[in-house]
Amino acid sequence: MDEMLAAVRRFNEEPLEAKVPYYTRDVASKVRFSSNFDLFRSPAANWRDTMFVEMFPEVPSPEEIPPPCRGVLEEYAAAVRRLGERLFELMSEALGLPAGYLGRDAGGTDGLSVAAHYYPACPEPEATMGATKHSDPSFLTVLLQDTSGGLQAVLPRPPEERWVDVPPVAGALVVNVGDLLQLVSNERLRSVEHRVLPTGAAGPARVSVACFFSLAYSSTRPCVPVVGGGSGARAAAVYRSTTAGEFLAHYNGKGLDGRSALDHFRIPAAAASPPPPPQ
Numbered sequence: 428m429d430e431m432l433a434a435v436r437r438f439n440e441e442p443l444e445a446k447v448p449y450y451t452r453d454v455a456s457k458v459r460f461s462s463n464f465d466l467f468r469s470p471a472a473n474w475r476d477t478m479f480v481e482m483f484p485e486v487p488s489p490e491e492i493p494p495p496c497r498g499v500l501e502e503y504a505a506a507v508r509r510l511g512e513r514l515f516e517l518m519s520e521a522l523g524l525p526a527g528y529l530g531r532d533a534g535g536t537d538g539l540s541v542a543a544h545y546y547p548a549c550p551e552p553e554a555t556m557g558a559t560k561h562s563d564p565s566f567l568t569v570l571l572q573d574t575s576g577g578l579q580a581v582l583p584r585p586p587e588e589r590w591v592d593v594p595p596v597a598g599a600l601v602v603n604v605g606d607l608l609q610l611v612s613n614e615r616l617r618s619v620e621h622r623v624l625p626t627g628a629a630g631p632a633r634v635s636v637a638c639f640f641s642l643a644y645s646s647t648r649p650c651v652p653v654v655g656g657g658s659g660a661r662a663a664a665v666y667r668s669t670t671a672g673e674f675l676a677h678y679n680g681k682g683l684d685g686r687s688a689l690d691h692f693r694i695p696a697a698a699a700s701p702p703p704p705p706q
């Protein structure tokens with residue numbers, strides 16, 4: 428884990444010329460280095476740079492991965508994939524569903540992408556955010572953070588917003604439930620809203636690596652809320668069925684504006700019955 432963080436730091440701290448070849452916003456590219464994936468779409472920009480790599484199912488060739496991360500990134504992603512497979516089994520069983528439900532049948536383990544973030548020291552930390560409030564466009568996110576701190580999560584969920592620190596713990600990973608898992612579990616599992624405070628002017632830059640169990644924009648994988656199957660299950664779907672690609676297009680088109688991308692897919696509560704006609 429330390430090696431992974433060190434590799435991301437090395438890449439970001441290389442001279443500009445070494446990073447320029449990876450700079451793109453083209454989602455057809457498996458490796459994309461940019462600042463703010465949602466630039467000009469969200470109300471505010473975040474104080475961070477991100478190297479985004481689609482690792483699975485189509486593994487990039489070593490030459491596509493920036494040299495400082497080559498080898499270590501592939502090895503780290505493979506280990507996270509094995510961890511995710513086990514987590515999906517345990518969560519499926521916890522919901523009273525077959526062990527392979529969330530990972531295999533619902534698509535949780537179909538794809539894995541890695542967002543390696545670099546939050547530079549910020550001269551005016553009170554005037555911006557490292558990452559604004561959001562929940563993740565994934566089934567699950569496995570997050571590795573360095574010792575800087577700054578990650579916070581909302582507990583309990585709105586309208587009673589209370590931000591709590593998620594402090595770094597040596598050797599530990601943070602696992603977030605993402606929006607896609609909230610959708611396919613029909614809201615029995617809830618995605619967690621979180622944010623990252625900016626790194627103070629004194630630095631050093633903060634580094635984190637988020638592994639998203641998610642899919643590509645081109646994915647036509649159906650995402651269907653599971654109805655029934657275990658105690659606590661709802662009898663009716665809370666969300667309309669969609670595809671992973673449609674969900675991601677909506678999430679990215681909206682940008683990190685502080686609102687949940689899931690609202691767009693929620694089935695409106697049945698309209699109250701109209702009053703009886705006057706006699």
Ligand SMILES: O=C(O)CCC(=O)C(=O)O
Pocket residue numbers: 542544558563570572578621623635636637
């Ligand atoms: O940098 C972090 O700790 C969080 C990153 C994050 O929330 C994300 O990539 O979705």
Ligand SMILES: [Fe+2]
Pocket residue numbers: 561562563621637
């Ligand atoms: Fe996130």
